[in-house]
Amino acid sequence: xxxxxxxxxPTAYLAVLLAYAHDFRAQSEDRHTRLRRLYFYATLALxxxxxxxxxxxxxxxxxxxxxxxxxxxGLTTGLxxxxxxxxxxxxxxxxxxxxxxxxxxxxxxxxxxxxxxxxTVEPHRADPTFYxxxxxxxxxxxxxxxxxxxxxxxxxxxxxxxxGKRFGPLYRSLPxxxxxxxxxxxxxxxACVLLFLGVNGGIAWAHARDVPEFSYSHPLVLTALALxxxxxxxxFSRHLPGMNPxxxxxxxxxxxxxxxxxxxxxxxxxxxx
Numbered sequence: 638x639x640x641x642x643x644x645x646x647p648t649a650y651l652a653v654l655l656a657y658a659h660d661f662r663a664q665s666e667d668r669h670t671r672l673r674r675l676y677f678y679a680t681l682a683l684x685x686x687x688x689x690x691x692x693x694x695x696x697x698x699x700x701x702x703x704x705x706x707x708x709x710x711g712l713t714t715g716l717x718x719x720x721x722x723x724x725x726x727x728x729x730x731x732x733x734x735x736x737x738x739x740x741x742x743x744x745x746x747x748x749x750x751x752x753x754x755x756x757t758v759e760p761h762r763a764d765p766t767f768y769x770x771x772x773x774x775x776x777x778x779x780x781x782x783x784x785x786x787x788x789x790x791x792x793x794x795x796x797x798x799x800x801g802k803r804f805g806p807l808y809r810s811l812p813x814x815x816x817x818x819x820x821x822x823x824x825x826x827x828a829c830v831l832l833f834l835g836v837n838g839g840i841a842w843a844h845a846r847d848v849p850e851f852s853y854s855h856p857l858v859l860t861a862l863a864l865x866x867x868x869x870x871x872x873f874s875r876h877l878p879g880m881n882p883x884x885x886x887x888x889x890x891x892x893x894x895x896x897x898x899x900x901x902x903x904x905x906x907x908x909x910x
Contacts, residue, residue, distance in 0.1 A: 639694065642687040643751045649680040650744040657740055660733035661810055673733070674723065677740070681719060684712045684747070691758045698769065700761035704754030710900075711746035713780040714739065722784070722820070731812040735820075738787055771838045778831035779896070781824045782868060786893020788821035789871075789886035796883055818882040821889050826872035832865045860899045867892050 656673045688709065691699050701709065718739045723732055795811050811817070836858060867888065870877065874885035 639687065639690045639756050642683060642690065643754070643756060646680070646684055646687065647744065647748045647751050649683060650740065650747055653677050653680050654737070654740045654744050657733050657737040661730060661737050674719075677715070677719060677723075677736075681712065681715050684708075684715070688712070695758055695760040698761045699758035701758060702755050704750045705758065707746050707900075708750035708754065709776055710779050710783070711743040711750070713776040714746075714783045715743045717777065717780040717784060721823075730810040731816070734811040735788070735791065735817075738791060739784065742783065742787065767838075767842060771835060771842060774831050774835035774838065778828050778835055779900075781828035781831060782864065782896055783893060785821050785824035785828055785868060785871065785889045786896070788817050788824060789889030789893070792817040792821060792882065792886035793890060796886075814882065818886065821886060822872050822874060825868040825889060829865045829869040829872055832861055832868070836861045836865070857899075864892060864896060864899070867895075 653673075653676045656676045660673050691701075691705070699705075718736065722735055722739065791811060792814060795814060795817065799814075812820075840858065870880065871885050871889045871892070874880040874882070874888075
């Protein structure tokens with residue numbers, strides 16, 4: 638089952654991506670656009686089923702490889718967008734336009750995980766309740782950060798199109814600049830709060846188990862706290878002098894790039910928790 642889902646998921650996300658692209662280009666709703674969400678939710682269910690299969694394959698919580706974490710980040714980002722992005726007060730094409738970029742990100746993450754990740758997991762000796770709470774918090778924070786960076790990138794893209802007076806499909810179909818900025822700030826707020834809670838929970842867990850050399854001076858902790866402060870600035874940019882939506886969007890986009898880079902270096906040794 639694990640091997641089947643691992644192979645199937647990139648193809649399933651590609652089908653969802655094509656459905657979003659069709660809905661983005663379609664001038665009116667048709668059968669394919671009505672089924673777009675069904676394709677997306679069904680694929681997310683398959684993705685969740687993969688991790689359920691991982692859990693069933695070991696006795697207790699699993700210890701994930703770095704590429705399992707990449708897959709989990711893709712799943713969490715997709716789930717978060719399905720919950721908040723698809724319910725945003727925007728046009729059908731606006732939601733499809735944002736979803737097109739979000740699903741492309743999820744597809745890329747899962748393609749990498751499926752192509753290079755292992756098909757087995759090892760059991761993890763940890764308190765299951767705290768383990769899932771801590772990991773779940775970090776994943777939600779990472780997904781919120783990814784959405785914030787995506788909204789920020791789309792803001793910059795649309796802003797550049799408008800400045801150049803190129804009123805093409807993106808201008809006609811994406812949400813307005815004000816809506817993109819609002820969604821970006823909202824996602825940034827969730828990211829910084831959840832990241833702060835997840836980091837401090839991890840430090841408390843490490844101290845309780847006498848993990849050596851793990852404190853606020855640890856490079857991974859410093860990076861996470863810096864990202865937390867960075868996205869707090871984006872979240873409250875409306876109230877900061879000189880921090881207009883364009884600069885906040887640029888900050889969110891840079892934050893996403895830094896996060897993806899730090900994720901690579903954090904997981905390079907091969908194990909996560």
